[in-house]
Amino acid sequence: MTVIVREFQPADAAAAVRVRRAAAPYTVTTPASMVNEHRAAPPARRYLMLVAERDGEVVGYANAGLAYESSEPGQAFATPLVDPAHRGHGVGGALLGTAEEYLAGLGAREVYTWVLDAPECRAFAGARGYRPTRTLRYQRLDLASAALPEPPDVLPPGVELRTAADFAADPRPVYAADVEVTADEPTDIPFGPVDYEEWLADTWNDPLLDRELTAVVLVDGAVAAFSAAHTDGEGRYVSAMTGTLRAHRGRGLATLAKAESLRRARAAGCVEAYTSNDSENGPMLAINRRFGYEPCATEVRHVRTLG
Structure with a gap:
């Protein structure tokens, strides 16, 4: 059976979503978010979305691009996903090879990818020259039956609970908070701040973002913490993303925001x-354990230096 790799088209969105859900059921995506991902990527990212077909059926998906926000030139990423029912037929290798060739043509030196922490997936990466760097822990909560904390009867002086929808007219305060919190996330690639217009297209206007469910904590009228919600x-x-600005950490505001969301x-x-x-993000792992989240998957970040 022949494997054909080609560029993603908006008409592929539903099929690509099916692949992503089958390969990574602990993530959330929709056809609308796939189309937005394709359309709204910043030009500097040189973003490429691929699909792989076997006998006319889309059975694999990959994305690739430059980590253009990085202070180190030549950083890039490429992550293939294959429907588990079609693994072992060269689909993942064809997707990754196409992505690597594309990135090499852009001058990329190092390519990062995420791999499910399973023997066959890690062997796939290792056989292609990738080495592991760090791990990401996915967790699931049965929200329908979870024992969520009741909202506080009284908030501390100066503290307010709002939603992202309250910032529809001017989301810049949410943008500024997101930039600061993201900068402190553990990562292999050092990032600089994202441009506001790019953030609007890529984050604020992402069809997955539910602004009514995204909780924002204000302290003395300024954004101090938030918990962003994606839904399908x-x-x-x-x-x-859940986080607290540096000046307000240690006060339980991230927990307050996440509980409200x-x-x-x-x-x-x-x-x-x-x-x-990230496995090194002890504070958020502890918060999620208190809410009742349980581990459901682990992914391992890998990197390869291109020839």
Whole structure:
């Protein structure tokens, strides 16, 4: 059976979503978010989305691009996903090889990829010259039955609970908070701040972002913490980012934001909640354990230096 790799087209969105859900069921995506991902990527990212077909059926997907925000030139990424029912037929290798060739043509020196922490997946990466660097832990919460904390009767002086929807007219305060929190995330690639217009297209206007479920904590009228919510309209919810600005850490504000977001999500009909944390992010791993999240998957970051 011949494997054909080609560029993603918007008409492939539903098929690509099916592949992504089969290969990584602990993530949330929709056809609309796939189309937006294709359309809204910043030009400097040189973003490439690929699909792989076997006998006319889309059975694999990959994305690739330059880590253009990095202070180190030549950093890039490429991650293939294959429907588990079609693994072992060269689909992943064809996708990754096409992505690597594309990135090499752009001058990339190092390519990072995520690999499921399973023997066959790690062997796939190792056989192609990739070496492991760090791990990402995915966790699941049965939101329908979770014992979520009740909202506080009284908030501390100066503290308010709002939603991202309250910033629809001017999301810059949320942008500034996201930039600071993201800068402190553990990573292999050092990043600089994302341009505001790019953030609007890539993050704020992502169809997955539910602004009504995204909780924002204000302290004396300024954003101090937030918990961003992604939903797929089918009962699945993902914590896209939870964090507190440096000046306000140690006060339980991230927990306050996440609890509010989860309560809102359940009230809106979400029944499953997912989140992910770098293995070195002890504070958020502890917060998620207290909410009742349980491990459901681990991915390992790998890197290869191109020839």
